[in-house]
Amino acid sequence: xxxxxxxxxxxxxxxxxxxxxxxxxxxxxxxxxxxxxxxxxxxxxxxxxxxxxxxxxxxxxxxxxxxxxxxxxxxxxxxxxxxxxxxxxxxxxxxxxxxxxxxxxxxxxxxxxxxxxxxxxxxxxxxxxxxxxxxxxxxxxx
Numbered sequence: 001x002x003x004x005x006x007x008x009x010x011x012x013x014x015x016x017x018x019x020x021x022x023x024x025x026x027x028x029x030x031x032x033x034x035x036x037x038x039x040x041x042x043x044x045x046x047x048x049x050x051x052x053x054x055x056x057x058x059x060x061x062x063x064x065x066x067x068x069x070x071x072x073x074x075x076x077x078x079x080x081x082x083x084x085x086x087x088x089x090x091x092x093x094x095x096x097x098x099x100x101x102x103x104x105x106x107x108x109x110x111x112x113x114x115x116x117x118x119x120x121x122x123x124x125x126x127x128x129x130x131x132x133x134x135x136x137x138x139x140x141x142x
Contacts, residue, residue: 011050011140017041019123022059022132023069027124032072032079037124040071041137043115051111051121051139056091062098062131069093069125069133071109076118085122093125093133111137 019038027036043049054071058064070090077084089109096104115121123135 009142011142012047013141015041015044015049015139015141016136017139018136019134022134023123023125024129024132026126026128027070032074032085032122032124037072037079037122038135039120040123040135041115041121041139043117043119044141045118047142048115048117048119049139049141050114051137053111053138054109054121054123055136055138056093056107056109057134057136058093058096058098058104059131059134060098060104061100064093064096064131064133065127065129066095067093067125067127067129067133069107069109069123069135071111072122072124073115074120074122075116076120079122088121098131111139114142 023038025036071088073088074085
């Protein structure tokens, strides 16, 4: 039987969210566990949301260590249970050297998925970094 929702849907409003602080602490990588993560995007509690991409940037003018960034999808429940979160993608991030007269590169993970109501995107890194990384999600609310 064919689906009854044959018309595409589009975001009602733009929604840009970001980690409230730079991601500096290490996560074990197998589960989100305790509090060593940053919530990057929380979908609308009623209608869900859409995330186009996540953009990563080192702290401006400061030095960072090489690491890996992991992007998790969480179903809105406790992060301490491995059944509530899954790694969606990961990206190697290089060490950066801060400069007051040269820009540092930015890195993007294309996401392009609709998130159900209450779902979250969460970010972790694999190696500690004194200064850290900022993660910004570009998307929309339904």
